[in-house]
Amino acid sequence: MIPPYQRIVAEITRRITDGELNPGDRVPSARQVAKEWDVALATAAKALTALRQEGLVEAEPRVGTVVAAARSRPRAAAPERELTRDRVVRAAIDIADAEGLAALSMRGVAARLGVAAMSPYRHVASKGDLVLMMADAVFGGMTLPARPDHWRARVEVGVRALWALHREHPWLAQLGPLSRPLLVPNLLAYSEWVLDGLAGLGLDPRTTFDLNVLLYSHVLGLAVHLEREAHAEGATGLSTEQWMNGQARALDRLAPAHPTFARLLTSFAETGYDLDLDALFELGLRSVLDGIERRTS
Amino acid sequence: MIPPYQRIVAEITRRITDGELNPGDRVPSARQVAKEWDVALATAAKALTALRQEGLVEAEPRVGTVVAAARSRPRAAAPERELTRDRVVRAAIDIADAEGLAALSMRGVAARLGVAAMSPYRHVASKGDLVLMMADAVFGGMTLPARPDHWRARVEVGVRALWALHREHPWLAQLGPLSRPLLVPNLLAYSEWVLDGLAGLGLDPRTTFDLNVLLYSHVLGLAVHLEREAHAEGATGLSTEQWMNGQARALDRLAPAHPTFARLLTSFAETGYDLDLDALFELGLRSVLDGIERRTS
DNA sequence: ACCTGAACACCGTTCAAGT
DNA sequence: ACCTGAACACCGTTCAAGT
Numbered sequence: 001m002i003p004p005y006q007r008i009v010a011e012i013t014r015r016i017t018d019g020e021l022n023p024g025d026r027v028p029s030a031r032q033v034a035k036e037w038d039v040a041l042a043t044a045a046k047a048l049t050a051l052r053q054e055g056l057v058e059a060e061p062r063v064g065t066v067v068a069a070a071r072s073r074p075r076a077a078a079p080e081r082e083l084t085r086d087r088v089v090r091a092a093i094d095i096a097d098a099e100g101l102a103a104l105s106m107r108g109v110a111a112r113l114g115v116a117a118m119s120p121y122r123h124v125a126s127k128g129d130l131v132l133m134m135a136d137a138v139f140g141g142m143t144l145p146a147r148p149d150h151w152r153a154r155v156e157v158g159v160r161a162l163w164a165l166h167r168e169h170p171w172l173a174q175l176g177p178l179s180r181p182l183l184v185p186n187l188l189a190y191s192e193w194v195l196d197g198l199a200g201l202g203l204d205p206r207t208t209f210d211l212n213v214l215l216y217s218h219v220l221g222l223a224v225h226l227e228r229e230a231h232a233e234g235a236t237g238l239s240t241e242q243w244m245n246g247q248a249r250a251l252d253r254l255a256p257a258h259p260t261f262a263r264l265l266t267s268f269a270e271t272g273y274d275l276d277l278d279a280l281f282e283l284g285l286r287s288v289l290d291g292i293e294r295r296t297s
Numbered sequence: 298m299i300p301p302y303q304r305i306v307a308e309i310t311r312r313i314t315d316g317e318l319n320p321g322d323r324v325p326s327a328r329q330v331a332k333e334w335d336v337a338l339a340t341a342a343k344a345l346t347a348l349r350q351e352g353l354v355e356a357e358p359r360v361g362t363v364v365a366a367a368r369s370r371p372r373a374a375a376p377e378r379e380l381t382r383d384r385v386v387r388a389a390i391d392i393a394d395a396e397g398l399a400a401l402s403m404r405g406v407a408a409r410l411g412v413a414a415m416s417p418y419r420h421v422a423s424k425g426d427l428v429l430m431m432a433d434a435v436f437g438g439m440t441l442p443a444r445p446d447h448w449r450a451r452v453e454v455g456v457r458a459l460w461a462l463h464r465e466h467p468w469l470a471q472l473g474p475l476s477r478p479l480l481v482p483n484l485l486a487y488s489e490w491v492l493d494g495l496a497g498l499g500l501d502p503r504t505t506f507d508l509n510v511l512l513y514s515h516v517l518g519l520a521v522h523l524e525r526e527a528h529a530e531g532a533t534g535l536s537t538e539q540w541m542n543g544q545a546r547a548l549d550r551l552a553p554a555h556p557t558f559a560r561l562l563t564s565f566a567e568t569g570y571d572l573d574l575d576a577l578f579e580l581g582l583r584s585v586l587d588g589i590e591r592r593t594s
Numbered sequence: 595a596c597c598t599g600a601a602c603a604c605c606g607t608t609c610a611a612g613t
Numbered sequence: 614a615c616c617t618g619a620a621c622a623c624c625g626t627t628c629a630a631g632t
Contacts, residue, residue, distance in 0.1 A: 221518025
């Protein structure tokens with residue numbers, strides 16, 4: 001008995017080798033696979049993951065899953081290249097960027113690098129260790145411009161850079177408070193920048209630290225939505241809009257008990273409602289900094 | 298070859314049956330177990346989990362792990378009580394409250410209820426389904442007082458209740474944006490409350506929805522810290538203070554590159570620094586509401 | 595029909611066997 | 614000595630065998 005996901009893998013492999021699908025072409029999404037083969041979304045996702053690990057397809061961040069270029073296909077090749085900690089960390093970041101932190105496994109990292117399952121363990125102590133190194137690596141790539149003079153401009157620049165980093169790597173929001181920053185040395189550069197800005201206010205050390213945490217939390221709270229937005233569609237197989245349409249009947253039932261919610265929601269019937277997280281980020285940032293300014297003046 | 302964690306289980310079981318440890322007494326913490334048996338913290342935690350699943354010990358939320366009362370010990374007993382969806386969901390909430398969402402497993406739920414591993418599946422479709430039901434159950438228990446007249450008081454009361462709920466059930470922060478609230482009907486009651494408050498401002502529907510998301514994110518961003526705080530000690534085996542002391546040398550090395558951070562941190566040398574998340578929550582809430590008020594006046 | 599044990603395809607990690 | 618396959622103790626979930 002061949003498991004269903006292997007039948008899907010075999011068929012998509014055939015389409016690629018037969019030239020029905022060419023490098024760069026989108027392969028069916030998990031949602032489409034689920035429909036076409038009449039399987040659960042989890043099974044469809046598994047099939048796509050298997051194809052990805054074989055190097056036949058690649059997750060193109062803002063496009064979907066596409067057929068890999070022929071020369072990148074034998075990913076298990078190039079075994080002469082030495083396995084380094086850096087390559088392990090970078091492979092893990094690639095996986096987390098494309099598929100989320102939940103899809104990151106030590107075995108998956110090894111497969112992506114074409115090495116034995118245990119080989120990464122020569123370079124990282126554990127999965128938790130690897131995740132800290134991933135965070136350190138992306139914080140190390142954070143770019144902060146020339147230091148503005150005014151405290152508020154300094155803080156804004158720093159927090160915006162943190163938000164931009166979370167946009168690029170939404171899995172950062174799943175790491176938690178990083179309350180022990182010395183384990184992620186490159187996070188210190190960010191903290192130093194913001195604390196330096198806040199220090200311009202001459203508040204007591206405790207309040208200064210607190211405000212740094214509050215601003216970090218503001219980014220975190222909104223960034224949590226980023227990862228879910230990126231993967232929610234795959235999980236339910238529906239876009240927010242489709243889902244809203246489908247729930248219209250349920251909404252009618254709920255309307256009597258939730259009049260304000262229902263009234264507001266119906267006003268989105270034509271235009272739709274999509275969350276502008278960037279605007280919310282700016283609104284929250286401005287509000288908090290205004291609040292600080294009012295407190296100290 | 299007996300796995301190390303089983304040796305630990307056997308020894309602690311002996312201490313309980315021999316009366317060295319009595320109901321209500323604290324058993325060694327994961328940290329203490331790790332030290333006493335010279336094993337990794339993961340192994341120690343595993344031993345305690347096994348004892349918990351046997352019903353010999355219980356996680357007492359703000360105390361630690363204690364010996365269970367004799368009569369509650371044969372937890373696998375009382376099999377005559379029918380397994381219901383409600384009991385499955387409640388057992389899962391208990392586990393998540395005591396040990397975090399990461400420690401929640403379908404098999405663990407079944408073991409806690411003394412039923413076969415597959416029995417819970419007769420009442421929930423999947424683990425994801427169970428988690429949604431858990432969220433719905435705790436949102437259903439959320440208490441909102443009489444409706445204040447002023448819009449701002451209404452919003453404050455609602456958001457504070459949401460924060461209180463996250464304090465009680467920190468795993469709520471791991472659920473993500475819950476951007477499809479109809480799947481968690483009881484969350485709608487909260488949204489309705491806050492939207493009703495915000496509607497008092499007469500803003501356009503889009504901004505009203507946005508502000509609801511911003512306030513929700515504010516709670517989420519800070520609540521993320523709650524779960525980690527609760528479990529960070531177990532994971533590293535050190536309190537924040539112990540850890541800070543231990544890192545003093547590392548700090549000295551980093552001080553030249555991070556002068557502001559180092560200067561602020563040394564000022565905590567005697568008093569220590571502990572995050573007052575409740576104060577930060579209030580500060581952020583006030584700032585955001587002030588910002589809204591200023592925008593609309 | 596209802597319930598559940600066995601099985602499958604995963605995990606992270608340990609450890610000893612291979613080179 | 615360095616590397617890695619086999620093994621262990623888990624997962625969530627499917628499915629067929631048991632009652």
